[in-house]
Amino acid sequence: MTSFVELLLSGITSGLIIGLAGLSVTLVFGIARFSNAATGDTMTLGAYGALMGTSLTGSLLAGGLIGLAAGALSAILAYVLVFRPLQNRSPISSLLASIGVAFFIRAVLGVVFGHDQMVFQMDLVRPFRLHGVRIQPNDLKFAGVAILTLALVFVVLHLTPIGRRMRAVADNPLLARVSGIAPRPVMFTLWAIAGAVAAVAGILLGMKTVVSPESGWDMLLPAFAAAVLGGIGHPVGAVLAGVIIGVAQELATPFVGFTYKIAISFLVLLLVLLVRPRGLFGKIEGVR
Amino acid sequence: MLVIENLVGGYGETDILTGIDLTVAPGEILTVAGTNGAGKSTLAKAVVGLLPRMSGRILLNEQDITRVPVEQRALSGIGYVPQVANVFGSLTITENLEVVEGVKNPRQRIAELFELFPAIAERRRGRASSLSGGERQQLAFARALMTRPGVIVLDEPTAALSPIMADESFRRIGELARTGTAVLLIEQRARQALAISHRGAIMDAGKVALSGPAQSLLADERAAQLYLGVAHAG
Numbered sequence: 402m403t404s405f406v407e408l409l410l411s412g413i414t415s416g417l418i419i420g421l422a423g424l425s426v427t428l429v430f431g432i433a434r435f436s437n438a439a440t441g442d443t444m445t446l447g448a449y450g451a452l453m454g455t456s457l458t459g460s461l462l463a464g465g466l467i468g469l470a471a472g473a474l475s476a477i478l479a480y481v482l483v484f485r486p487l488q489n490r491s492p493i494s495s496l497l498a499s500i501g502v503a504f505f506i507r508a509v510l511g512v513v514f515g516h517d518q519m520v521f522q523m524d525l526v527r528p529f530r531l532h533g534v535r536i537q538p539n540d541l542k543f544a545g546v547a548i549l550t551l552a553l554v555f556v557v558l559h560l561t562p563i564g565r566r567m568r569a570v571a572d573n574p575l576l577a578r579v580s581g582i583a584p585r586p587v588m589f590t591l592w593a594i595a596g597a598v599a600a601v602a603g604i605l606l607g608m609k610t611v612v613s614p615e616s617g618w619d620m621l622l623p624a625f626a627a628a629v630l631g632g633i634g635h636p637v638g639a640v641l642a643g644v645i646i647g648v649a650q651e652l653a654t655p656f657v658g659f660t661y662k663i664a665i666s667f668l669v670l671l672l673v674l675l676v677r678p679r680g681l682f683g684k685i686e687g688v689r
Numbered sequence: 690m691l692v693i694e695n696l697v698g699g700y701g702e703t704d705i706l707t708g709i710d711l712t713v714a715p716g717e718i719l720t721v722a723g724t725n726g727a728g729k730s731t732l733a734k735a736v737v738g739l740l741p742r743m744s745g746r747i748l749l750n751e752q753d754i755t756r757v758p759v760e761q762r763a764l765s766g767i768g769y770v771p772q773v774a775n776v777f778g779s780l781t782i783t784e785n786l787e788v789v790e791g792v793k794n795p796r797q798r799i800a801e802l803f804e805l806f807p808a809i810a811e812r813r814r815g816r817a818s819s820l821s822g823g824e825r826q827q828l829a830f831a832r833a834l835m836t837r838p839g840v841i842v843l844d845e846p847t848a849a850l851s852p853i854m855a856d857e858s859f860r861r862i863g864e865l866a867r868t869g870t871a872v873l874l875i876e877q878r879a880r881q882a883l884a885i886s887h888r889g890a891i892m893d894a895g896k897v898a899l900s901g902p903a904q905s906l907l908a909d910e911r912a913a914q915l916y917l918g919v920a921h922a923g
Contacts, residue, residue, distance in 0.1 A: 565787060580763060581760050581763035582760060
């Protein structure tokens with residue numbers, strides 16, 4: 402029972418990280434209308450940015466903010482240079498281009514930093530026990546940062562004029578335009594938020610495990626699974642689905658092993674697509 | 690004042706509009722009627738800037754807005770109520786109004802519109818997707834009126850409404866024109882629409898086949914037989 406609760410807690414932390422990545426995917430899908438396969442590598446870029454920032458400033462917080470800025474900036478650049486020129490083409494064009502962006506980011510990171518794993522220099526903190534359950538203080542910090550990030554995104558989306566405009570564009574892009582909403586500021590804000598959120602996910606993942614050029618790419622499937630399970634384009638759904646997937650992965654680890662736990666995401670994705678394609682919170686699209 | 694001159698255009702390579710000339714003056718209701726596929730909704734889209742390919746000229750208060758982007762046209766005083774998908778379903782009723790750009794003193798304007806449309810005011814915190822067809826139409830009107838537009842384009846505003854709600858809708862359109870707004874009304878319920886209009890135009894195959902004062906069109910036998918439905922002809 403104790404180990405079950407420990408796996409559950411670990412799963413919630415991992416799930417929140419998956420949820421952040423899923424949120425980035427679903428935000429882009431909801432507004433820019435394509436699945437961004439560069440999300441995973443934006444995570445990695447954010448993690449490397451944070452590593453470099455930390456070694457330059459000596460502060461984990463400052464490093465994290467630099468990583469976050471790197472993620473936001475790279476996403477905006479990808480939008481300006483690649484996705485905006487393709488915005489009037491089919492979503493498949495943008496999806497394929499995003500795979501290209503992903504490979505490009507990974508290749509650059511590989512050339513600059515090499516392929517050895519890197520770690521964040523963090524203080525080793527002894528786990529404490531609560532009713533016999535071993536709790537990692539760092540996991541609590543990671544969960545706290547993830548929840549804070551999610552809260553900030555939801556504040557922006559629901560309590561600010563630009564967030565309202567973003568939700569309007571996601572809901573009905575043509576009606577948004579005839580309501581006077583200019584697409585450009587909305588798209589820049591979207592990509593900044595999507596990049597920053599992915600970067601936070603990458604930084605937390607890097608702090609929880611290790612950083613390598615491939616670490617974000619490996620998270621892409623769980624992130625897509627979270628976006629689909631949550632109901633594509635539904636931010637709350639993506640986060641909750643991320644937690645569900647994270648918990649399912651951790652609880653399955655004793656049975657399938659660490660290496661194959663990612664297959665759980667694939668299973669979830671497959672089951673959702675077969676049984677409930679609109680996901681947990683998605684709506685049925687009208688057909689006319 | 691809205692002036693449309695020799696408007697030609699469509700979505701792909703084929704022209705749907707093949708040469709439209711129309712004018713709507715302040716305080717005037719111009720009903721555009723016609724058979725399905727005549728190009729009425731395409732004309733509405735051209736005026737608000739949603740038609741991807743077009744030639745000719747559109748003037749708003751003597752300014753050429755033919756090449757002005759959609760959102761700029763909205764800010765310069767053209768309101769639009771599309772036939773379908775005319776509210777932001779996932780936003781609350783209040784947010785549907787708050788999100789409109791270019792509104793001076795939006796809080797006051799929202800309060801005014803809630804007075805004008807009390808049915809939606811009661812549910813201001815609810816999501817727009819939860820509204821009935823008639824309430825949605827009211828919200829769509831309110832959203833389009835947020836900027837106090839000089840010209841409003843209504844694309845079949847009564848299409849999904851019951852006869853009682855449609856009557857109510859026509860009454861509101863009449864009131865709107867009396868405030869000085871120019872109304873371009875695309876309507877299938879042509880007789881009812883013409884009854885509240887100053888002038889009418891009947892489209893056929895992308896062109897204006899007949900036009901003139903609304904009462905003359907209602908009395909015109911050819912118009913009645915071809916486009917307005919003989920069953921109700923007076």
